[in-house]
Amino acid sequence: MVLGELSRRLTSAMSALTGSNIIDEKLLDAVLKEICSALLESDVNVKLVGNLRKSVKQKVNLKDLPAGVNKKRIVQKTVVDELIKLVDPKVEAYKPVKGKTNVIMFVGLQGSGKTTSCTKLALFYQKQGFKSCLVCADTFRAGAFDQLKQNATKARIPFYGSYTETDPVRISKEGVDKFKKEKFEIIIVDTSGRHRQEKELFAEMVQIQQAVKPHQTIMVLDASIGQAAESQSKAFKESSNFGAIIITKMDGHAKGGGAISAVAVTQTPIVFIGTGEHMHELERFSAQPFISKLLGMGDIQGLMEHVQSLNLDKNKGMIKNLEQGTFTVRDLRDQMGNILKLGPLGKVASMLPGMGQMFESMGGDDTSGRVKRLISIMDSMTEKELDSDGRVFNADPSRMTRVARGSGTSVREVEEVLSQHRMMLGMAKKMGGKNGMMAKMNAVGGSPKNAQQAASLQRKMQSKGSASGLPLPGGMNMSDMMKMAGQMMGGGAGDMPDMSSMMSQFGDMFGGGPGGRQGSPNLSRNRGGRR
Numbered sequence: 001m002v003l004g005e006l007s008r009r010l011t012s013a014m015s016a017l018t019g020s021n022i023i024d025e026k027l028l029d030a031v032l033k034e035i036c037s038a039l040l041e042s043d044v045n046v047k048l049v050g051n052l053r054k055s056v057k058q059k060v061n062l063k064d065l066p067a068g069v070n071k072k073r074i075v076q077k078t079v080v081d082e083l084i085k086l087v088d089p090k091v092e093a094y095k096p097v098k099g100k101t102n103v104i105m106f107v108g109l110q111g112s113g114k115t116t117s118c119t120k121l122a123l124f125y126q127k128q129g130f131k132s133c134l135v136c137a138d139t140f141r142a143g144a145f146d147q148l149k150q151n152a153t154k155a156r157i158p159f160y161g162s163y164t165e166t167d168p169v170r171i172s173k174e175g176v177d178k179f180k181k182e183k184f185e186i187i188i189v190d191t192s193g194r195h196r197q198e199k200e201l202f203a204e205m206v207q208i209q210q211a212v213k214p215h216q217t218i219m220v221l222d223a224s225i226g227q228a229a230e231s232q233s234k235a236f237k238e239s240s241n242f243g244a245i246i247i248t249k250m251d252g253h254a255k256g257g258g259a260i261s262a263v264a265v266t267q268t269p270i271v272f273i274g275t276g277e278h279m280h281e282l283e284r285f286s287a288q289p290f291i292s293k294l295l296g297m298g299d300i301q302g303l304m305e306h307v308q309s310l311n312l313d314k315n316k317g318m319i320k321n322l323e324q325g326t327f328t329v330r331d332l333r334d335q336m337g338n339i340l341k342l343g344p345l346g347k348v349a350s351m352l353p354g355m356g357q358m359f360e361s362m363g364g365d366d367t368s369g370r371v372k373r374l375i376s377i378m379d380s381m382t383e384k385e386l387d388s389d390g391r392v393f394n395a396d397p398s399r400m401t402r403v404a405r406g407s408g409t410s411v412r413e414v415e416e417v418l419s420q421h422r423m424m425l426g427m428a429k430k431m432g433g434k435n436g437m438m439a440k441m442n443a444v445g446g447s448p449k450n451a452q453q454a455a456s457l458q459r460k461m462q463s464k465g466s467a468s469g470l471p472l473p474g475g476m477n478m479s480d481m482m483k484m485a486g487q488m489m490g491g492g493a494g495d496m497p498d499m500s501s502m503m504s505q506f507g508d509m510f511g512g513g514p515g516g517r518q519g520s521p522n523l524s525r526n527r528g529g530r531r
């Protein structure tokens with residue numbers, strides 16, 4: 001989870017607000033005190049924290065608010081707006097243009113994650129259809145070129161560098177010129193790490209910049225940099241005048257506040273955050289959803305965009321099956337495939353209001369390994385078995401042994417899959433048919449499809465507040481949440497994967513699925529050990 005500790009404390013401060021019936025100065029002060037101390041302990045600049053506190057107090061004048069206004073909502077909105085201000089300098093970052101050369105130069109401290117982020121970014125743009133490449137101008141650190149070469153090869157991104165040339169200015173110029181001639185659209189130049197005391201290295205960075213004339217210079221900051229972020233980022237700003245920031249290592253236990261403060265100190269926007277060592281662990285940064293997720297309020301709009309961008313299997317056959325109250329083993333296999341495509345469950349959970357913290361409190365365990373194992377079991381079944389309702393295995397239990405052998409798993413795991421399938425089939429029976437849940441859900445308005453509707457729904461969900469400890473909106477229980485999320489994402493609408501059943505599956509995997517059902521097969525308890 002991104003900035004887990006800060007998120008936990010901010011979420012808890014906000015839930016004190018949503019859980020209280022009386023909103024007065026005393027409560028506001030207590031909430032603000034907790035928010036400010038969480039920010040300070042995360043290394044957010046003390047002046048910025050002071051300004052935030054003052055600004056909220058000024059804007060929320062509880063005594064002068066007329067009777068009948070929703071004080072809770074006003075306080076909540078003001079706090080959220082002020083937190084957004086911390087990470088949003090209201091400056092537009094450069095946007096690469098298709099069909100044109102876009103040179104992007106990376107600068108930053110040693111070990112901040114530049115080389116890794118360069119490849120991540122090249123891959124990100126490559127996935128967006130840009131012709132991307134990398135130039136290694138880090139001649140300072142032995143092994144830097146090898147690292148970039150290795151990353152680039154893995155990601156299939158063309159690269160340029162030299163083992164013998166020691167002049168980074170010359171290398172970067174040669175590399176950029178070569179790739180420009182070859183009509184590359186994104187040319188990313190990695191430079192060596194340096195500290196503000198290193199005057200010569202700073203001068204060299206400026207020379208590289210003059211040689212390659214980047215359209216965008218990005219400073220990379222490690223989330224654990226702490227208070228040093230202010231002086232370092234100021235020094236880099238003065239010499240390289242970078243136009244964007246990438247904060248790396250947001251996945252760890254880093255406090256992150258120092259790096260966040262660099263935004264205000266340099267008036268420069270964060271464009272991406274690094275959330276892991278793997279090449280795809282780079283997220284586009286957007287202030288409002290970031291704060292919303294940090295406060296445990298989720299990011300429904302982001303989740304919908306994420307789901308849509310994945311081009312998940314439409315599963316029209318499954319929806320038809322569900323409508324008729326049935327569910328085949330193949331349907332389960334397809335749904336599991338969609339779950340895998342969604343990425344780490346922790347990421348998905350953090351986009352649903354209240355789920356991020358809950359997921360963490362359950363150990364933040366990623367189930368993708370287990371899901372892959374279950375898929376491999378179903379991939380070892382025959383077509384007939386996949387398209388069945390699972391009863392064929394009862395008729396011939398020796399088939400379970402064959403499937404277990406074929407998938408390199410155990411009979412117990414095959415039984416688990418079949419038991420999971422039986423449970424889904426049972427749900428499908430309840431959902432399908434004229435009087436089923438699906439028909440009722442569709443009758444009450446179907447599913448809002450566009451992002452605007454999702455955003456408004458999220459606002460409604462958040463504004464309801466919660467009486468429970470964690471801000472599960474409107475006092476909803478997990479079952480309501482999952483149903484709602486599923487409904488929002490097209491459950492039963494016919495042209496999206498059936499997310500409602502996927503959410504139900506999540507619930508069952510976590511051991512407390514729809515309706516708080518317990519005793520269903522709990523995959524987290526069965527770590528796929530062979531027998």
Ligand SMILES: Nc1nc2c(ncn2[C@@H]2O[C@H](COP(=O)(O)OP(=O)(O)OP(=O)(O)O)[C@@H](O)[C@H]2O)c(=O)[nH]1
Nearest residue numbers: 110111112113114115116193248249274275276277
């Ligand atoms: N957990 C995590 N690790 C990261 C992330 N980004 C980079 N790293 C790791 O941080 C370490 C340093 O990253 P590099 O990319 O080598 O850093 P650099 O800035 O190029 O280093 P210099 O060339 O010495 O300046 C490596 O072990 C990376 O795998 C991230 O977002 N999350």
